[in-house]
Amino acid sequence: QVQLVESGGGLAQPGGSLRLSCAASGFTFSSYAMSWARQAPGKGLEWVSGINSDGTDTDYADSVKGRFTISRDNAKNTLYLQMNSLKPEDTALYYCAKDLGTDTATTGQGTQVTVSS
Numbered sequence: 001q002v003q004l005v006e007s008g009g010g011l012a013q014p015g016g017s018l019r020l021s022c023a024a025s026g027f028t029f030s031s032y033a034m035s036w037a038r039q040a041p042g043k044g045l046e047w048v049s050g051i052n053s054d055g056t057d058t059d060y061a062d063s064v065k066g067r068f069t070i071s072r073d074n075a076k077n078t079l080y081l082q083m084n085s086l087k088p089e090d091t092a093l094y095y096c097a098k099d100l101g102t103d104t105a106t107t108g109q110g111t112q113v114t115v116s117s
Contacts, residue, residue: 002026002106004096009111012086020111022079022096030054030074035100036081037107038092046092047100049081064090086115 008020020036035050049060049070058070069082079096091114095107 002098004098004106004108006094006096006108006111009094009113011114011116013117014086014088014115016086016115017082017084018086018113020081020083020094020096020113022081022108024077024079024096024098027098029072029077032098034072034079035097036070036079036094037097037100038090038094038113039110040089040092043092045095048094050100051079083113086113088115091115 003025005023006020008018012018031053033050033052036048037045038048039045047061048064049068051058051070051072055072060068067085071080093110094113095110097105097107099105
């Protein structure tokens with residue numbers, strides 16, 4: 001079955017950086033577009049970034065554009081999110097997702113990112 005395992009979250013200071021990883025298994029990773037989404041306390045799930053199956057096309061929410069970079073390594077079945085210039089408002093539980101926004105959407109358990117001084 002589809003399994004997505006996020007890692008790399010933690011505590012960062014404003015202006016700092018973190019790199020999230022998502023290990024995928026149970027499906028042909030290289031055939032699927034993937035996404036990162038986040039959920040802040042008391043708020044709904046917010047799409048953050050997406051990447052196509054071969055990594056040649058990416059897209060970002062306006063709130064993270066220019067600060068976050070999504071990438072993937074299809075040989076390692078791994079999705080990444082490099083987060084720079086972090087802000088307190090980036091504090092959230094971050095999920096990687098397959099088929100986000102569809103009836104077959106799958107996410108991992110999430111990794112917590114906290115940005116605070």
